[in-house]
Amino acid sequence: MSRKYKIRDQDKLYFVTFTVIEWIDLFTRREYRDIFLDSLRYCQKFKGLDLCAYCIMSSHIHMILGRNGELTLQGLMRDIKKFTSVKILEAIKTSHTESRKDILLWHFGKAGRANSNNTHFQVWQQHSHPIELNTNEKVSRCLHYIHQNPVKAGIVLSQEDYLYSSAVNYAGLPEKLIDVLLIE
Numbered sequence: 001m002s003r004k005y006k007i008r009d010q011d012k013l014y015f016v017t018f019t020v021i022e023w024i025d026l027f028t029r030r031e032y033r034d035i036f037l038d039s040l041r042y043c044q045k046f047k048g049l050d051l052c053a054y055c056i057m058s059s060h061i062h063m064i065l066g067r068n069g070e071l072t073l074q075g076l077m078r079d080i081k082k083f084t085s086v087k088i089l090e091a092i093k094t095s096h097t098e099s100r101k102d103i104l105l106w107h108f109g110k111a112g113r114a115n116s117n118n119t120h121f122q123v124w125q126q127h128s129h130p131i132e133l134n135t136n137e138k139v140s141r142c143l144h145y146i147h148q149n150p151v152k153a154g155i156v157l158s159q160e161d162y163l164y165s166s167a168v169n170y171a172g173l174p175e176k177l178i179d180v181l182l183i184e
Contacts, residue, residue: 005129007073013052013066013183014073014130015142018081021111021125024104025058026088031095033164035087036061037178039080044179047071047079052183055146056164057153062146064133064183077128085123139183143170 007014020026027033033056043049048069055062067073092104111122133139147159147167159167166180 005127005131007130007132009132009134010067010072013050013064013133013139015062015064015133015138015146016077016128016130017060017062018077018128019060019125021122022107023059024107026104026123027056027058027061027164029098031091032088035091036080036084039083039087040178042083043076043080047076049076050181051166051178052181053143053146053166053170054178054180055149055162055166057149062149064139064142064146066181073130077130081124085121088123089121143183 027036036056040049040051040054044051048067048071050066050068051063052066053062053064065073065076067076071079089105089108092098092101095101098104105121108121108123112118112120115122115126117126131138131142133142147165147170150156150162150165151159156162159165160171160173162168163175163177166176166178169176169180170182
């Protein structure tokens with residue numbers, strides 16, 4: 001792995017991307033997005049996560065995050081991925097309405113069997129490509145990129161209209177789903 005994508009300074013903010021294996025459109029269902037948001041809320045409250053920006057797309061999630069506790073950023077990201085993987089798999093397995101149940105479990109099972117770090121299933125790609133945000137220009141560029149993601153994808157016309165993004169928070173709208181530490 002390139003040194004470019006390593007967390008070297010635990011006290012900096014980082015732009016990270018969590019991607020579902022094979023870029024599967026998992027987060028088309030509200031239940032799975034809510035599982036991810038619940039995990040972030042828990043880590044904010046109990047594990048020292050500083051969430052500054054996020055956007056949940058169908059196959060990946062962009063975030064700007066930092067930490068304010070003892071747990072490392074790598075530890076926070078590991079815990080979020082592990083918890084959400086378990087909960088999402090449980091939700092898929094027990095769902096009576098998930099029309100993609102068999103195909104999702106097949107893909108996650110295939111990825112899990114191919115990866116010696118897993119026992120059965122793998123939901124997330126292992127890398128998160130953390131990029132240290134060590135200048136105001138990088139922070140601004142990444143914040144813009146995160147919030148413009150659903151606009152560029154043609155989902156909404158205005159970034160503030162996408163509910164599963166911190167653009168709502170930055171616009172000061174009451175519809176926010178999770179608190180973030182505003183930067184800029």
